[in-house]
Amino acid sequence: MSSFDLTGKVAIVTGSSRGIGRAIAENLAAQGARVVISSRKQDACEEVAAAIDAEHGEGSAVAIAASISEKAQLEDLFARTKAELGPVDILVCNAASNPYYGSMDGIADEQFRKILDNNVISNHWLIQLALPDMRAKGDGAIVIISSIGGLRASTTIGAYCISKAADFQLVRNYAAENGKHGIRVNGIAPGLVKTDFAKALWDNPEALAATEKALAMRRIGEPDDIAGAAVYLSSPAAKWTTGQTIVVDGGATI
Numbered sequence: 001m002s003s004f005d006l007t008g009k010v011a012i013v014t015g016s017s018r019g020i021g022r023a024i025a026e027n028l029a030a031q032g033a034r035v036v037i038s039s040r041k042q043d044a045c046e047e048v049a050a051a052i053d054a055e056h057g058e059g060s061a062v063a064i065a066a067s068i069s070e071k072a073q074l075e076d077l078f079a080r081t082k083a084e085l086g087p088v089d090i091l092v093c094n095a096a097s098n099p100y101y102g103s104m105d106g107i108a109d110e111q112f113r114k115i116l117d118n119n120v121i122s123n124h125w126l127i128q129l130a131l132p133d134m135r136a137k138g139d140g141a142i143v144i145i146s147s148i149g150g151l152r153a154s155t156t157i158g159a160y161c162i163s164k165a166a167d168f169q170l171v172r173n174y175a176a177e178n179g180k181h182g183i184r185v186n187g188i189a190p191g192l193v194k195t196d197f198a199k200a201l202w203d204n205p206e207a208l209a210a211t212e213k214a215l216a217m218r219r220i221g222e223p224d225d226i227a228g229a230a231v232y233l234s235s236p237a238a239k240w241t242t243g244q245t246i247v248v249d250g251g252a253t254i
Contacts, residue, residue: 003237007032010085011234012077014068014126015095017044019195020145023223024092024230025061026052031231033090035061036081068095068122069114078129087133090234093123094145098160112159119163120170127174131183138182141234144171145226146187148249164189168245175243184242186233191249193221216251225250 011028015021017039025035029052037045037052045063052061062084066077081088097118100111123144134140149157150164167187175185192211212219229248232238247253 002031004031004231004235006090006231006235009033009089009234010036010081010087011090011092012036012038012081012088012126012130013092013094014038014066014122016092017041017048020190020193020223020226021092021094022048023227024094026055027224027227027231028090028092028234029056029060031235033234034059034085036077036085037061037063038066038077039095040067041065068118068126071125074122074125074129082133087137088130089134089137089139090141090143091126091130092143092145092230092234093126095122096145096160096163098157100159101156103155104158107159115159115163116166119160120166123167123170127170127185131178131181134183135178135181140178140181140183141238142174142183142185143230143233144185144187144245145230146171146189146245148189148191148247148253150189151247151253171245172243179242184233184238186238186241186243187245188226188229188233189245189247189249190226191215191221191247191252193223193226195223214252215249216254219250221248221250 011033013021013025016025016037029035037049042065045065049061049063064077064080066073100107144167146167147164149161154161171185171187229246
């Protein structure tokens with residue numbers, strides 16, 4: 001049996017109707033996991049779930065829409081997942097938001113709060129919801145998708161970077177508290193990835209060329225470049241890895 005085998009595991013991936021989240025869900029399903037596709041819009045979730053079912057067999061994916069900003073919807077997400085598939089074995093907190101570009105001194109309070117609520121507090125809620133069943137089984141894998149933005153300053157996405165730095169500590173703290181229960185909590189810090197979410201950072205050809213020239217790998221990332229790390233952290237291959245945030249950035253931070 002492969003140490004990456006996830007047969008029989010139930011996984012929730014937030015923000016998985018597109019981009020990095022979709023790639024992670026597809027790769028988890030390819031290893032045998034049954035995945036819950038979740039984002040704000042049910043039709044978008046159903047489209048992805050149908051595509052995964054078509055490739056990996058009926059029942060490989062289910063679609064359950066939920067907004068990460070609404071705790072009641074996240075509670076419903078876990079309740080429906082347990083009813084339809086069983087207790088959650090793998091949680092990937094991928095969904096995030098960034099409604100503001102500019103210097104920190106210009107951000108409105110409501111924009112800053114939205115970033116912190118959606119990128120930090122929602123992950124905290126999701127982990128709280130996952131823990132009871134994971135503790136009961138003495139096993140579980142939780143992965144937070146952070147960003148290399150949490151490692152350095154930015155003059156345009158500072159608030160987002162602050163939230164992603166907080167995610168590093170969320171990983172460490174929950175890992176310290178739950179290792180004794182057999183639960184592993186880790187993070188991934190992607191560099192710039194070609195997604196709709198990050199389009200403002202790569203859509204300008206001249207800026208993109210300059211960015212890629214500075215990267216050791218000479219290209220920005222694709223969603224699949226992040227998915228492999230998520231599969232590793234979700235699988236038995238990472239059974240002694242916890243409290244870590246793996247940087248996957250094509251060499252941007254070296």
